[in-house]
Amino acid sequence: MRIAFFLLSCLGMLAQAHAQQVFKINYTLSAQKGNDNDSAALPPLYNRIVDEASTTAQIEEISGITAYTDKFFSKIDADTIAGYALVFDKASKKSTLLIAALQQYVSFAEETETTDQAVDGQYVDSRRQNYQLTFVADSSKTIAGYPCKLALVDLDIGEYNANLMDPPQIKVWYAEDIPVVNWGDYSYLQNIPGAALSIAINRSYIQATQVQQLEKKAAFFEIPGDYSLLQEDEDWNDIPLAEDRFTFQDPQTQLIGILDENQQVIAEAKYSSISEFVADLALVTDALGRYGILQKDGKERIACAYENLIIDEENNLLLFTENGQMGVMDINKQIHIPARFAYLSTFSSGLAVYAEGDRNGLINLKGEIVLPANLESIIEYNDQHAIALEGEQYFLLDIATKQKSVKGYDYLSFANEAGLLVASENNKYGYINISGETIIPFKYIYATPFYDGAAAVNEKEDDEPRYINSKGNYVQVDATE
Numbered sequence: 001m002r003i004a005f006f007l008l009s010c011l012g013m014l015a016q017a018h019a020q021q022v023f024k025i026n027y028t029l030s031a032q033k034g035n036d037n038d039s040a041a042l043p044p045l046y047n048r049i050v051d052e053a054s055t056t057a058q059i060e061e062i063s064g065i066t067a068y069t070d071k072f073f074s075k076i077d078a079d080t081i082a083g084y085a086l087v088f089d090k091a092s093k094k095s096t097l098l099i100a101a102l103q104q105y106v107s108f109a110e111e112t113e114t115t116d117q118a119v120d121g122q123y124v125d126s127r128r129q130n131y132q133l134t135f136v137a138d139s140s141k142t143i144a145g146y147p148c149k150l151a152l153v154d155l156d157i158g159e160y161n162a163n164l165m166d167p168p169q170i171k172v173w174y175a176e177d178i179p180v181v182n183w184g185d186y187s188y189l190q191n192i193p194g195a196a197l198s199i200a201i202n203r204s205y206i207q208a209t210q211v212q213q214l215e216k217k218a219a220f221f222e223i224p225g226d227y228s229l230l231q232e233d234e235d236w237n238d239i240p241l242a243e244d245r246f247t248f249q250d251p252q253t254q255l256i257g258i259l260d261e262n263q264q265v266i267a268e269a270k271y272s273s274i275s276e277f278v279a280d281l282a283l284v285t286d287a288l289g290r291y292g293i294l295q296k297d298g299k300e301r302i303a304c305a306y307e308n309l310i311i312d313e314e315n316n317l318l319l320f321t322e323n324g325q326m327g328v329m330d331i332n333k334q335i336h337i338p339a340r341f342a343y344l345s346t347f348s349s350g351l352a353v354y355a356e357g358d359r360n361g362l363i364n365l366k367g368e369i370v371l372p373a374n375l376e377s378i379i380e381y382n383d384q385h386a387i388a389l390e391g392e393q394y395f396l397l398d399i400a401t402k403q404k405s406v407k408g409y410d411y412l413s414f415a416n417e418a419g420l421l422v423a424s425e426n427n428k429y430g431y432i433n434i435s436g437e438t439i440i441p442f443k444y445i446y447a448t449p450f451y452d453g454a455a456a457v458n459e460k461e462d463d464e465p466r467y468i469n470s471k472g473n474y475v476q477v478d479a480t481e
Contacts, residue, residue: 027065088182104230143197148173173198242277267298337367349383440472
């Protein structure tokens, strides 16, 4: 089976995640077999469920599909298909398929795409689909107790729907309060700002029936210790890596190399995986699963010697792993931060989350500790403040003083408006400033951050959502057609 565009036959481990709460989502799938429009909407795992479980033309209910998600990982656990589970590392964009029946796993890099967003919401996914993504501003629906908004996805999948009278449109209801759940091949969900609790097309849908918040356990996202790497014989010939670079495979060793447009060998077939070239560089793994960087001319810029490499494109840096510890270097192998941390995230606002044991802190690009690792979990941060979770309470920390600047809340998130945060206490939402002062009263059953100067709020369960400005005044927002 072709599980991914590039199979990473490697011995690398999933990056160790730091402790925080995880959302557990139970889904039900209802699908009608034989509807081509429907199958375009559903990820490969669910297409397989439809094929295996829907043996008649009638709709069948299938249970046993569970997702786990937090800021750093997501996991799809589909018991209905022989115990398959798909774990996605959001930092490295690496997926791992766990096969319970075989007690084996396969790790693979996300199929690298060029996904551009134009002003009109048009996305271009070079792997499989072009799609138009539209957010319906006045939409509101409660699913499994969580307020959701509607996004419409109009697909153009070329020859796959050439015989369809109408191009497929997917309705996605998503919850902004829950981190995105990654669904394998279908990249449109990654551009929606929250977990999809309902994915529907025609008479087929995936629907969340229950959402729970759990204390994170390492086992949620780790490869079980008794699992071994699944070895497969695959045809990896003629896969485009750049405009004039293509893979070829040695039939004896099953390893892959690179050819140019004239079928001349650029790199010998000695790699188990090669990513697409970005800025004339590609991430590779050798036969032992060790990571390196390959130039477009076929020369190794960084030899395959690392347990893991993650490209931090925003800062032109590499996160590397040696002896189970993570550090930071540049493309010339100049060490910026030695490999001494159990976990490092990519950098944002000049800072990254690091872990020592099961505690988290913040570090800057110079390797200086900005916040010591004495926090249970860091949920969000910018260059001045961090939101931390301790037990069931959220706190705001001032990075400069390293002090908690507000009391604990049931929920906190940056509000995308200078100096404001969305907060929740006693099952009501409101807005506070960085000093903990209430700016907009706690009177909403839900509230969102501000987007283009407006936030969606709802005072009563059955009311339509309304929009407020940063002063708490109701404003009109044009609905998206």
